[in-house]
Structures are given as C-alpha cells and as structure tokens.
Amino acid sequence: MKYYIGIDIGGMSVKAGVVGDNGEIISQGSCQTFTDKHYSVMVADTYKLCEKILKEANLTKEDVSAVGIGCPGTIWSDKGIITYANNLHFDKVPLVAEFKKYWDTKVVIENDANCAALGEYAFGSGKGSKDCIFITLGTGVGSGIILDGKIYSGKRGAGGEAGHMVIKLDGEKCTCGRRGCWEVYASATALIRDTKTAMAKHPESLMHKIAESYGKISAKTSFEAAKQGDKLAVSLIKRYVKYVSAGVVNLINIFRPDVVMIGGGVSNEGQYFIDMIQKYVNKYHYGGRINPKVKIVRATLINNAGIIGAASLVMNI
Amino acid sequence: MKYYIGIDIGGMSVKAGVVGDNGEIISQGSCQTFTDKHYSVMVADTYKLCEKILKEANLTKEDVSAVGIGCPGTIWSDKGIITYANNLHFDKVPLVAEFKKYWDTKVVIENDANCAALGEYAFGSGKGSKDCIFITLGTGVGSGIILDGKIYSGKRGAGGEAGHMVIKLDGEKCTCGRRGCWEVYASATALIRDTKTAMAKHPESLMHKIAESYGKISAKTSFEAAKQGDKLAVSLIKRYVKYVSAGVVNLINIFRPDVVMIGGGVSNEGQYFIDMIQKYVNKYHYGGRINPKVKIVRATLINNAGIIGAASLVMNI
Known part of the structure; x- marks a missing residue:
C-alpha cells in the first residue's frame, strides 16, 4: 500500500487528506485560508495540517510517496x-518551493478543476x-481536460478554460473581458x-x-418549481439546459471524448438534469448518424473530488 | 535518405507525391476521382499513380518506407x-485494406485537415x-489539432471538428443540423x-x-474593396475578422497552443488578414494580462500541404 497526500486550496479553507492508492481517504482535515496574509502563512498552516492528518492515520512523513496540490x-x-489566482490574491507565487x-x-x-477531472478519471x-x-457548473464554469489519461492544460497551464x-x-x-462566454449562461450564477x-x-x-421557503433564490429554485409543473420554471430550465448543452456539444465536436462528466453545485440536480443534457447532445453532436454517442454522466466524487484529485496528481509518477 | 509517398484524396482528383525525409517533394502527379464509381476504381488508379511517380523519381517500391493517405x-x-465522406460518396470504406x-x-x-496540420507542424x-x-478557411471551416507533436482526433477520429x-x-x-456554427460565419462561403x-x-x-472585373463575386471582392477604402467593404471585413477571431480565441482558451496556423483560400489575403486576427486575439484571449500571447501565423505549405501532410503521417512511425 502506498500513501499520498492530496491538498485542496480554496478561498475559505485548505483541505488535506491522506489518500491510499485506491483513492480512499484515510484521514482528512482542514484549516482556514487567510487571503489577507502572505502566502507563507498559508503554507506553514498547510504543513501543520499535513502533520496532523498523518498522525491521525498512524503514519509518518516517510510513509508518504508524494504530495499533490490543487x-x-x-x-x-x-x-x-x-501564476495568478484572483480570489486568493496570489500573483506569481512559488508554492511548491515554499512547501x-x-x-x-x-x-x-x-x-483545481484539472485535479478534479483527474480524480474523476482515476476513481470516479x-x-x-x-x-x-x-x-x-458553479460560481463560474470550470473545465478539466484528460487526454489519454493525462491532464491537458496547454502552455504554462493557461488552457482548459472552456468556460x-x-x-x-x-x-x-463576462468578467474576462469578452461578451457571450459559456460561463455567463451556464454557471449557477447565471x-x-x-x-x-x-x-x-x-x-x-x-x-x-x-424561494421563500428556502429563504433565498438559488439554482435550486427553478429546478424545484419546474418539477412541480410551474410553466415559467420549465421554460427557464429548458433554456438553461440548452446553454449548458451547447457548450458541451462544442467540446464534443472538438474532442470527441469517451465521456463528459458534469460536476459542481448544479449537478446535484442529478440524473433528471443529466438526462436532459444527454438528449440535447444526442440530437446535435456532429455526424450523429455515423458517430457513436458520447456519454454524459454526473461526477461522482462530489465533496472529495478536491482531495482525491490532488492526490491522483502524484500517483504513478 | 528515406522516402515516403503522400496521397491526397479530393473530390476532383487524387494527388500523390514522393517525399523525402526533409519534407521535399521529389516527384508528383495526379489522377481524376470518379465519385460515381466504386471506390476500388479510385484505389486501382491511385496505385498506378504511385508507380508512375516512383518511376519519375528513379525509385522502386522497395525504396519507400511507408505510404500516408489524407x-x-x-x-x-x-x-x-x-467512416463517412459525403463529397466522395464514401460510407464505411476499408481504404487501407483495399490499397x-x-x-x-x-x-x-x-x-485531410489533420494531415495538413501535421505537415505544417513538421515542415511549415x-x-x-x-x-x-x-x-x-475555405468552403467550410476545417481544423487539425496537434498536441505534443501528434494529431489529436478523438474517438474514432470523429473529433477535431472545430468548425x-x-x-x-x-x-x-448549418448543414450539420445546429444553428450558429463557426463555419457558417467564418468560411469563405459565409x-x-x-x-x-x-x-x-x-x-x-x-x-x-x-466583382465585375474578376467576372464573379468571391472572398477576394470585399478584401480588395476594403484595401481601396470602400467603407461598406471595410465594415464587412471587420465583421468577418471578428467571426474568424472569435473561434480562434475560443480554441486558444481551451488549448493554449504555441501557435494557431491559418490556411485555406482566405489565408491568401496574407499578413494583412493575419495581423487583424492577431490584434483581436491579443485583446480578448483569457488572462491577457498574465498569459503570454499566442502567435497567429499564415500556413506556409499552401498547395503542397496535402501531399507533404499525408507523407508526414508515416514519418517516424
């Protein structure tokens, strides 16, 4: 049995887990992210977190083959x-050297989206x-591309921005400076x-x-109303599915992958939502008469995608 | 010196060339394509063409390392x-076995677009x-994706359809059944x-x-009028460049390649056209402040792209 540590850096907290080579989380924990402090503080805290979760797993640093960070x-x-992470106020941070x-x-x-993609590929x-x-599909629209079992991210990791x-x-x-990006139509925010x-x-x-019963308007509001037959919500969801699917079909025509995995908050709507995307994809993908359909599936690692994905980064290297 | 044969199948003719390992064409020829006859006729004619160009190059079949077909x-x-080639009336044709x-x-x-991409990568x-x-940019919008020096074409070669x-x-x-494809706006036809x-x-x-002086309306009409200051043509070209560039930026944000090469009939407009695309790309590519610009260049193999591209398919295998 080999052990790895997967670290998932987020704007609110850093999560870390000891992961076995079958993708199982053996122990895990988290610490707060202070985006107003120097990055060295976060790295010091993250290292302490690693020590803590190793102790909980009855392991030492010597038992760990490698550390992956998303x-x-x-x-x-x-x-x-x-190179740049606006929410963390990071600008050219040599994180690996600091760690x-x-x-x-x-x-x-x-x-992190690339890590999640790799985690889903390896274990999900x-x-x-x-x-x-x-x-x-969350605050924005993120994407991770796995080709022949490896992350594809382009020059200096600046690709993979299908959103x-x-x-x-x-x-x-769109916040990126263009108009009409997929993200502006297919994110939960949209x-x-x-x-x-x-x-x-x-x-x-x-x-x-x-919305009143939940105390807020969320991505769930329209989905739930649509399921209860509200006509306005039905048309809203139909249009939203069209937005999501249009981008999915674009990626299928470019990559023709084996599978497209849908994650993020909106994917919690489950198979009902996935089925609608699949229907659109089957109708509109290029060469539908001759080319086999591409499967649309719901991502399965959910909350553990960050830790498992980061750990899978350093397995088999 | 190693020799290869590159064959470029088209709706009007089959072109073939003996190519050396530096991408130089040593001899070449062509024969007519009869799209109303069985594919075996075309293959028999193509084989005869290979014999002819080998003779002209003072070579024999034994001198040829491999044959590439686009x-x-x-x-x-x-x-x-x-699997399917509508213009050639080909449906599940086992061409390699027949040859x-x-x-x-x-x-x-x-x-063929993948071959051209590989040829440009290797020698252009x-x-x-x-x-x-x-x-x-021609009758349609074709694309060829080279990742880490290899053609990427997805499952059963059905990907790479960025048009x-x-x-x-x-x-x-669009003829593919969708509405609003890049091809419908950025092709010469459009x-x-x-x-x-x-x-x-x-x-x-x-x-x-x-148009009158050329005897027809072509993709050149608006470019030439724009260069001579015709306001309507200037606005037409501006919009066309926007259509072309919008798709190019999409591909850059997804792939972040080292370079995007523009070929096809419209690319004959030369550096004037390429510069306009580059300007748009520099302004709108994702993370422009932090990520290095992606170079837009004109494809250089032009009429020889088919033969050289097909030959490059079988070099170093």
Whole structure:
C-alpha cells in the first residue's frame, strides 16, 4: 500500500487528506485560508495540517510517496508556480518551493478543476475511459481536460478554460473581458440571475413560494418549481439546459471524448438534469448518424473530488 | 535518405507525391476521382499513380518506407476506414485494406485537415512548436489539432471538428443540423454570402466594380474593396475578422497552443488578414494580462500541404 497526500486550496479553507492508492481517504482535515496574509502563512498552516492528518492515520512523513496540490487559478505546473489566482490574491507565487522548505518530497501543483477531472478519471465517473472532459457548473464554469489519461492544460497551464468559450457572440458581458462566454449562461450564477429576472416579471410563479421557503433564490429554485409543473420554471430550465448543452456539444465536436462528466453545485440536480443534457447532445453532436454517442454522466466524487484529485496528481509518477 | 509517398484524396482528383525525409517533394502527379464509381476504381488508379511517380523519381517500391493517405471526412485511422465522406460518396470504406491488395506496405490514413496540420507542424508554419492548431478557411471551416507533436482526433477520429463549434447560439443554420456554427460565419462561403447581401443593398459600393472585373463575386471582392477604402467593404471585413477571431480565441482558451496556423483560400489575403486576427486575439484571449500571447501565423505549405501532410503521417512511425 502506498500513501499520498492530496491538498485542496480554496478561498475559505485548505483541505488535506491522506489518500491510499485506491483513492480512499484515510484521514482528512482542514484549516482556514487567510487571503489577507502572505502566502507563507498559508503554507506553514498547510504543513501543520499535513502533520496532523498523518498522525491521525498512524503514519509518518516517510510513509508518504508524494504530495499533490490543487489550487484555483492559472497554475504553471512544470515550475510549481501559481501564476495568478484572483480570489486568493496570489500573483506569481512559488508554492511548491515554499512547501519544500518544510518537507522536501515530491510535490506537484495543478489547477483545481484539472485535479478534479483527474480524480474523476482515476476513481470516479471517468474510470475506464481514455479521453474525458470534466465540467463544473458553479460560481463560474470550470473545465478539466484528460487526454489519454493525462491532464491537458496547454502552455504554462493557461488552457482548459472552456468556460471562456464564446457561445453567443456579442452576448452578456463576462468578467474576462469578452461578451457571450459559456460561463455567463451556464454557471449557477447565471441561472440565479435569470431566475431573478423571470421572477420579477411573474409574481404568480411558484418560484416565489419555493424561494421563500428556502429563504433565498438559488439554482435550486427553478429546478424545484419546474418539477412541480410551474410553466415559467420549465421554460427557464429548458433554456438553461440548452446553454449548458451547447457548450458541451462544442467540446464534443472538438474532442470527441469517451465521456463528459458534469460536476459542481448544479449537478446535484442529478440524473433528471443529466438526462436532459444527454438528449440535447444526442440530437446535435456532429455526424450523429455515423458517430457513436458520447456519454454524459454526473461526477461522482462530489465533496472529495478536491482531495482525491490532488492526490491522483502524484500517483504513478 | 528515406522516402515516403503522400496521397491526397479530393473530390476532383487524387494527388500523390514522393517525399523525402526533409519534407521535399521529389516527384508528383495526379489522377481524376470518379465519385460515381466504386471506390476500388479510385484505389486501382491511385496505385498506378504511385508507380508512375516512383518511376519519375528513379525509385522502386522497395525504396519507400511507408505510404500516408489524407482524405476528407471522418476517418477511423486505427482501423484504416473512411467512416463517412459525403463529397466522395464514401460510407464505411476499408481504404487501407483495399490499397494493400496492390501494395502490402505500411499504410496510414487520416483526415485531410489533420494531415495538413501535421505537415505544417513538421515542415511549415508550426515547426518548432509543441502544441499547435491548424484552421482552414475555405468552403467550410476545417481544423487539425496537434498536441505534443501528434494529431489529436478523438474517438474514432470523429473529433477535431472545430468548425462545428457554435459561436452564435440560435444563429444561421448549418448543414450539420445546429444553428450558429463557426463555419457558417467564418468560411469563405459565409464571406461570399455576406458580400452578396451587402452588395445587393448598396449598388454604389466599389465591390460591384471589383466583382465585375474578376467576372464573379468571391472572398477576394470585399478584401480588395476594403484595401481601396470602400467603407461598406471595410465594415464587412471587420465583421468577418471578428467571426474568424472569435473561434480562434475560443480554441486558444481551451488549448493554449504555441501557435494557431491559418490556411485555406482566405489565408491568401496574407499578413494583412493575419495581423487583424492577431490584434483581436491579443485583446480578448483569457488572462491577457498574465498569459503570454499566442502567435497567429499564415500556413506556409499552401498547395503542397496535402501531399507533404499525408507523407508526414508515416514519418517516424
């Protein structure tokens, strides 16, 4: 049995876990992220967290084969540098070098969506495939591309940004500077924005009651109302599914992977949501008459994707 | 010195060339394609063509290391099968097996845009890069993706169809069944369509005179009028460049390659056209402040891309 540590850096907290070579988490923990402090503070805290979870697993540093780290933003993996991560206020941070001051072992860092994609490929919904694409529908639209079992992220890790593929030229403004990016239509944020707009125009919609019972308008509001037959919500969801699927079909026509895995908050809507995407994909993918269909599946590692994904980064290297 | 044969199958003719290992064409020839006859006729003619060009090069079959074939359509390269090529009326054609009846040597078949991409990577505008993308702007919009020096074409070669990436949801109808594909806006066909529409509305435009002098409306009409200061043509070209560039930026954000190579008929407009795409790309690619710019170049193999590309398919295998 080999052991790895997977570290998942986020804007609120750093999570870490000791992971076995079958992808099982043996022990795990977390510590707070202080985005207003120097990155060296976070690295020191993260190292202490590693010591803690190793102790809980009755293991020592010598038992660990390697450490994998996932982090949001543009990661130049070959150099171990976080090029840019706006939410963490990181700008050219040599994270691997800083971590090695405490623990001089094999350490690899990658973008968190890429880690999640690799984790799903190795131990989740992408198991057994060769080429697969992971899409996360949350605050934004993230993507991770696995080709022949390896993360593809382009020059200096700046690729894999499918969320910033324009699907509606001259459409809504995106934070990246373009108009009409996939993210502006297919993220949970976009669905909530469109839900609010629709609700404001239609005070009779069931969505008002549902939002009230939950105390807020969320990505769930329209899905739940649609399931209960609210016509406005049904049309909202239909349009949202079209937005999501349009980008998925684009990626299928470009990559023709074995499988597309859908994760992120909205994927909690489950098979109902996945089935709608699959239906659209089957209808519109290029050469539908001759080419085999591409399977759309729900990502399965859910909350553990970050830790397992980061650990899978350093397995078999 | 090693020798290869590169065969470029087209709707009008089959071209073939003896190619040396530096990508130089030693002898070449062509024969007619009869799309109304059985594919075995074309293969027999192609084999005769190979004999002819070998003789002209003072070589024999024994001097040839391998044969590479490029063909339009969906090609399942691993199986040597043309899955589907509508213009050639080919449906599940076992082309490699048929060719081997005449000449039992190493034979590899690939999609022609993929071959051109590989040729440009090995001997043309992509030389020295690692990941590069080739776009051809002609009747349609074709694409070839080279990752780490190898063609990426997805499952059963059905990927690499970036022309069928939607950039304008619910836009103009595409032959593939979707609406708003890149091809419907960025192909030469699309530019000619838009030129005709604009000319019909503006009889005073210089484009009428230019079209008359050439005897037809072509992709050149608007480019030439724009260079001569015709305002309508300037706005047409500006919009066309935006269409082309929007798709290029999408591919850059997904792949972040070293270089994007532009080929096909419209690329004959030269550096003037390439510079406009580069300007748009520099402005809109994701993370422009932190990520290095991606170079846009004109494809350089031009008319020889088919033969050299097909030959490069079988070098170093």
